[in-house]
Amino acid sequence: MGPGFGIVANSTQQHQRGKICSRAIVRCRETVCPAPTVVRPTTAVQVLRQNPIPAAAPPSLGVGVPLSDCECSNSGENIAGKKNLMLMEKLKSVIPAPLKQIISESNPDDLPFTCTSLLDFFNHLPLFHQMVRDLTDPEMGLCGKNKEAALEAKAKGNECFSKGDYPNALRFYSQALRVAPTDAEDVEKNLVGMLYVNRAAALHKMGLFLECLRDSSRALIISPSSAKAWFRRAKANASLGNNEDAIQDLNLSLNMETSLSGKRQIQSELRMVLDQSKQTSDTLEKPNDDNLDILGDEPLQIKLQSVPTPTKGRGMVSLTDIPRASLIHKEDPYAAIILKPCRETHCHFCFNELPADTVPCASCSIPLYCSLQCQAGGQDFGYHLKRCGFPENLSDDLQDHVRRVTSLSFSSNNDYIAEHRHECHGVHWPAVLPSDVVLAGRVIRKHIHQQGQCSADSNIHGILDLCHNYGQLSPERKLELHIYSIILSCCLEHVCQLKLPMSSVIASQIVILLSQIRVNSMAIVRMKFSDLKEPLEQERTCSVEQVRVGQAVYSVGSLFNHSCQPNVHAYFLSRTLYVRATEFVATGYQLELSYGPQVGQFTCKDRQQLLEDRYSFICQCSGCAHLNLSDLVLSAYRCNKPNCFGVVLDSCVCKYEKQKLNRYCCALTIPRTHKQTDMLNDDINKVAHRVFEQTCQNDQFEPGSCWSCGSYCDLQASQETIIKAETCVSRLQEAVASNEIPTNALLDALKSVGILRMHFHSYNKRIAEVEDNVAQAFCLVGELQAALDHCQASVEVLEKLYDPNHIVIGNELIKLISVQLSMGRDTASDNIDRLAAIFSRYYGSHAEIIFPHLHYLKERNLCTS
Numbered sequence: 001m002g003p004g005f006g007i008v009a010n011s012t013q014q015h016q017r018g019k020i021c022s023r024a025i026v027r028c029r030e031t032v033c034p035a036p037t038v039v040r041p042t043t044a045v046q047v048l049r050q051n052p053i054p055a056a057a058p059p060s061l062g063v064g065v066p067l068s069d070c071e072c073s074n075s076g077e078n079i080a081g082k083k084n085l086m087l088m089e090k091l092k093s094v095i096p097a098p099l100k101q102i103i104s105e106s107n108p109d110d111l112p113f114t115c116t117s118l119l120d121f122f123n124h125l126p127l128f129h130q131m132v133r134d135l136t137d138p139e140m141g142l143c144g145k146n147k148e149a150a151l152e153a154k155a156k157g158n159e160c161f162s163k164g165d166y167p168n169a170l171r172f173y174s175q176a177l178r179v180a181p182t183d184a185e186d187v188e189k190n191l192v193g194m195l196y197v198n199r200a201a202a203l204h205k206m207g208l209f210l211e212c213l214r215d216s217s218r219a220l221i222i223s224p225s226s227a228k229a230w231f232r233r234a235k236a237n238a239s240l241g242n243n244e245d246a247i248q249d250l251n252l253s254l255n256m257e258t259s260l261s262g263k264r265q266i267q268s269e270l271r272m273v274l275d276q277s278k279q280t281s282d283t284l285e286k287p288n289d290d291n292l293d294i295l296g297d298e299p300l301q302i303k304l305q306s307v308p309t310p311t312k313g314r315g316m317v318s319l320t321d322i323p324r325a326s327l328i329h330k331e332d333p334y335a336a337i338i339l340k341p342c343r344e345t346h347c348h349f350c351f352n353e354l355p356a357d358t359v360p361c362a363s364c365s366i367p368l369y370c371s372l373q374c375q376a377g378g379q380d381f382g383y384h385l386k387r388c389g390f391p392e393n394l395s396d397d398l399q400d401h402v403r404r405v406t407s408l409s410f411s412s413n414n415d416y417i418a419e420h421r422h423e424c425h426g427v428h429w430p431a432v433l434p435s436d437v438v439l440a441g442r443v444i445r446k447h448i449h450q451q452g453q454c455s456a457d458s459n460i461h462g463i464l465d466l467c468h469n470y471g472q473l474s475p476e477r478k479l480e481l482h483i484y485s486i487i488l489s490c491c492l493e494h495v496c497q498l499k500l501p502m503s504s505v506i507a508s509q510i511v512i513l514l515s516q517i518r519v520n521s522m523a524i525v526r527m528k529f530s531d532l533k534e535p536l537e538q539e540r541t542c543s544v545e546q547v548r549v550g551q552a553v554y555s556v557g558s559l560f561n562h563s564c565q566p567n568v569h570a571y572f573l574s575r576t577l578y579v580r581a582t583e584f585v586a587t588g589y590q591l592e593l594s595y596g597p598q599v600g601q602f603t604c605k606d607r608q609q610l611l612e613d614r615y616s617f618i619c620q621c622s623g624c625a626h627l628n629l630s631d632l633v634l635s636a637y638r639c640n641k642p643n644c645f646g647v648v649l650d651s652c653v654c655k656y657e658k659q660k661l662n663r664y665c666c667a668l669t670i671p672r673t674h675k676q677t678d679m680l681n682d683d684i685n686k687v688a689h690r691v692f693e694q695t696c697q698n699d700q701f702e703p704g705s706c707w708s709c710g711s712y713c714d715l716q717a718s719q720e721t722i723i724k725a726e727t728c729v730s731r732l733q734e735a736v737a738s739n740e741i742p743t744n745a746l747l748d749a750l751k752s753v754g755i756l757r758m759h760f761h762s763y764n765k766r767i768a769e770v771e772d773n774v775a776q777a778f779c780l781v782g783e784l785q786a787a788l789d790h791c792q793a794s795v796e797v798l799e800k801l802y803d804p805n806h807i808v809i810g811n812e813l814i815k816l817i818s819v820q821l822s823m824g825r826d827t828a829s830d831n832i833d834r835l836a837a838i839f840s841r842y843y844g845s846h847a848e849i850i851f852p853h854l855h856y857l858k859e860r861n862l863c864t865s
Ligand SMILES: C[S@@+](CC[C@H](N)C(=O)[O-])C[C@H]1O[C@@H](n2cnc3c(N)ncnc32)[C@H](O)[C@@H]1O
Pocket: 001, 311, 312, 313, 314, 315, 466, 467, 469, 519, 520, 558, 559, 560, 561, 562, 563, 615, 616, 617, 618, 619, 620, 621
């Protein structure tokens, strides 16, 4: 279920290397994930160009990664992925039709029988055994470590380095680190340690000092007596202004260096740093030695309870009144996994963007981490660290320094389970099987770890104690789950020698577990900010979109039901789930978040369809059950009659709204919720009154008839005209994408906006989208006033469709503010205040962590006001 989906970003993730944590963190202990996302400057033009359709942007949500999501990231994985996907298709196609039919029509009670039948069939199928071998045989694995490949990449890195091509040197060293076995040696030194030192040198040349510092420290954890690594660390520290540490590093380097020329070089560096330290020691900030707890620690004072509901199974309620913006829940996942498209761009443990100094998995070439601490979260840390030689005969002071740099003081967590370890043998299956199937493997692995074993009477389907909706799944999906459950149990059994006997009972339990994951897992999302290209002093504007990076199961978080008009909002810091009330919620009232679709974003029909397809339930939320103004106008046509604000609906939308109207008429005596009252402003008030005053004259509510005055509109003729107008809008979009706006394209698009406004209801969402497109184009040609007008027009429509303090409005305001700031307008100030209020409603004290730009905007606001 749940929070997370939104717009999937395009794959061009640009990393902000070297800028993370500009505070001088001197002693390079691996801190809690380099989380604060650095925001890059963007011009107003770019803001609008890079984020075309805010109106369509859902605030978050979504879950359930489709099984087809099996694109593998590196070439080895790609080959494996394609090969085995083909085998999977083959497997499906050879299952006899009668067996397929009983599986497709099965209910939970039938699972022992259907799984037995399929297992019998597979047991006699050579293709199946071949496939399992392909997936589980380490000999055939393409994702393992490979010393030769590492040495080859290292040599290429050295070549690039000597030519001064540092970015490529960095790339090759990272590639080498990814495949280097942890115990491999080169020139009698640990290869991994050497690669960290080399990469540190490239990072230093590129001005990425913090990354250089971290890599040198990693080299020292492996080889504390490496003079080169201490020297590299000293250089990084000196560049960061951490002179005291640099001096200690150089003293150690000097102590360990054996060659005379080397000693001379170190001494000369030492003299320089000592000089530098005399000049700057008074002005430097005292370095912060502690791990940065960037997440803050907001107390949780709200007591929640899971209760049965009439139509949605269990649901969450509060035992007290909840003030708006209160943090109501915080939880780490039971199990989590990175999504395949993000494997190369985000940390596989904390899901933050990867820095330049990635840390690979110690046993295979798949996962990448942002720090050793995350690597330790992804697998058993002690398992790969092969430390070589500890320097002796050092002064107490220097010994302390060595200990501080090379000790790994990660907080231990008894509950902790090495997440990736059981998949980590270079074999194909974790790369090939879909993320949710691998996630199920992690859940089972954790369970076995906690229980000590797993037997035929195990309770795999009860591990999560969550609902599954197996009966409502599509026939195709039921078949896939059967196949994946058998394959997964084979993989777990073969690869990890888990005590997981392959049986139809276990297979049927895994089918239920996979269904539970589909219904209950959440997509972990990250904000993505558009670039800034202007000098920082002039403008710092940006816009946001959400990227789905991970998928996770939260035991308690899964108990929140869905509403298309949610009263709580879920978001993530690192891999921790936070849930916050976005409005006041009275004691005992249902706390519901959105699994994706929301009122204002899609019509009721589309929301229902989406939830059914993705999570196999028919939404019973208030937004779908009761008449709602946003649903009426969102895709409505305009009435022909002058000054009539009525809505004209096509047959699909009309059917849904009529059903709701029938229910609404029965409920007319019930007071409107505040959401509806909020919307009764301005001219939408007129729409509302006309609809509500019609009570039950149902015959008027036919497709093509105005819901207010009953006039008939020829929707077919309107649609033909609209299609022509849309062609010009598409042309403009293409022009914006190519960065060149021919005058004709802009003029034609402007005419099209006029035509669309003649046929669509004024609050049809398409108007917002098209106005936004036109605003982008005007920005590009430098006509900022026109851009501002069209951007405002877009916001005005969105304000009718959503609550005015909805996060979608906040995201749109960012663009508006960008243009206003570019024009030097004071009016930006009000919008900045409004934006800050919206963000704190959704993210509370975390607003500036999620959206670091807010701080800058607030400061700027203070300066100008
Ligand atoms: C993540 S679970 C929520 C907890 C669940 N109600 C339980 O009892 O475990 C999602 C499931 O709850 C039910 N559900 C959640 N929101 C609903 C809604 N708006 N309408 C109908 N059913 C809903 C559906 O069965 C859905 O598959």
